[in-house]
Amino acid sequence: MNEFTEWYSRGYGVTFRIRREILEDRSRYQKIELYETDGSGKMLVLDGAIQFVERWENTYHEILVHPAILTHPDPKKVLIIGGGDGGALREVLKHPVEKAVMVEIDRKVVNFVRKYIPIDRGAFDDQRTELIIGDGVEYVRTTDEKFDVIIIDSTDPVGPAIFLFSREFYRACYDILGENGVLVTQAGGSYFHIEEFIKAYENMKREFDGVYGFAFPIIGYAPPWNFVAGLKGDVDFENIDVARGKRIETEYYDPERHSSMLFLPRFLRERLRI
Numbered sequence: 001m002n003e004f005t006e007w008y009s010r011g012y013g014v015t016f017r018i019r020r021e022i023l024e025d026r027s028r029y030q031k032i033e034l035y036e037t038d039g040s041g042k043m044l045v046l047d048g049a050i051q052f053v054e055r056w057e058n059t060y061h062e063i064l065v066h067p068a069i070l071t072h073p074d075p076k077k078v079l080i081i082g083g084g085d086g087g088a089l090r091e092v093l094k095h096p097v098e099k100a101v102m103v104e105i106d107r108k109v110v111n112f113v114r115k116y117i118p119i120d121r122g123a124f125d126d127q128r129t130e131l132i133i134g135d136g137v138e139y140v141r142t143t144d145e146k147f148d149v150i151i152i153d154s155t156d157p158v159g160p161a162i163f164l165f166s167r168e169f170y171r172a173c174y175d176i177l178g179e180n181g182v183l184v185t186q187a188g189g190s191y192f193h194i195e196e197f198i199k200a201y202e203n204m205k206r207e208f209d210g211v212y213g214f215a216f217p218i219i220g221y222a223p224p225w226n227f228v229a230g231l232k233g234d235v236d237f238e239n240i241d242v243a244r245g246k247r248i249e250t251e252y253y254d255p256e257r258h259s260s261m262l263f264l265p266r267f268l269r270e271r272l273r274i
């Protein structure tokens with residue numbers, strides 16, 4: 001039996017045993033690989049980085065989406081940048097939002113995932129979904145629409161997605177949020193993207209009215225995995241409406257233990273001066 005390993009630094013890797021390769025292709029943007037793992041379902045790999053494993057993808061998508069949506073008192077319009085697999089979209093649509101706009105750069109990712117691993121479970125066909133194939137940065141810079149929540153489901157804070165972690169980009173996102181708004185981004189591994197996480201946190205802190213770093217163990221990535229949320233206006237990340245959260249079906253995200261996600265290793269908390 002074969003194996004697939006994603007290597008991080010310092011000789012650390014994340015490995016799945018592989019039953020077969022489903023496809024390997026190259027888009028304008030990246031190398032795309034799909035595998036059938038031995039017991040964890042199918043797996044999507046972009047440029048050598050594991051994006052999700054079917055059995056475990058909700059460890060990531062629930063944590064990316066629900067804390068941010070629940071932080072907003074009345075989210076109606078949500079923007080997702082990236083997230084071409086539809087996992088984040090599926091979680092967003094569990095909430096009574098009116099519209100979810102998704103801007104994904106790589107049409108091939110959307111098409112392959114819909115064909116071979118449809119983890120969106122119908123979310124792409126939901127009336128509330130608007131899928132735009134295009135550059136998220138360009139969209140944020142030019143749109144006239146306003147959003148309550150922006151979710152950035154990008155690749156890592158190294159390489160081509162690096163601009164999605166910059167001050168300029170966060171400023172542009174701030175400007176298209178309504179009076180009260182929340183932005184959340186994945187921000188790499190707690191132990192393997194330390195400087196990138198700190199940079200994203202500090203960039204967001206400069207442009208937003210409040211910022212929170214949080215983490216959760218994700219299977220498929222090097223756990224724990226970091227997230228950063230930026231707040232605009234009158235929203236409170238620490239005191240969500242627990243009753244509202246409990247109405248949403250989740251396996252990992254626990255609205256009754258929401259604040260426990262704010263635990264960061266001591267060295268990280270101290271570096272962030274919080």
Ligand code: AG3
Binds near residue numbers: 083154186
């Ligand atoms: N989000 C990808 C998270 C980054 C994974 N990084 C890694 N394996 N090095 C996009 C895919 C999930 N919708």
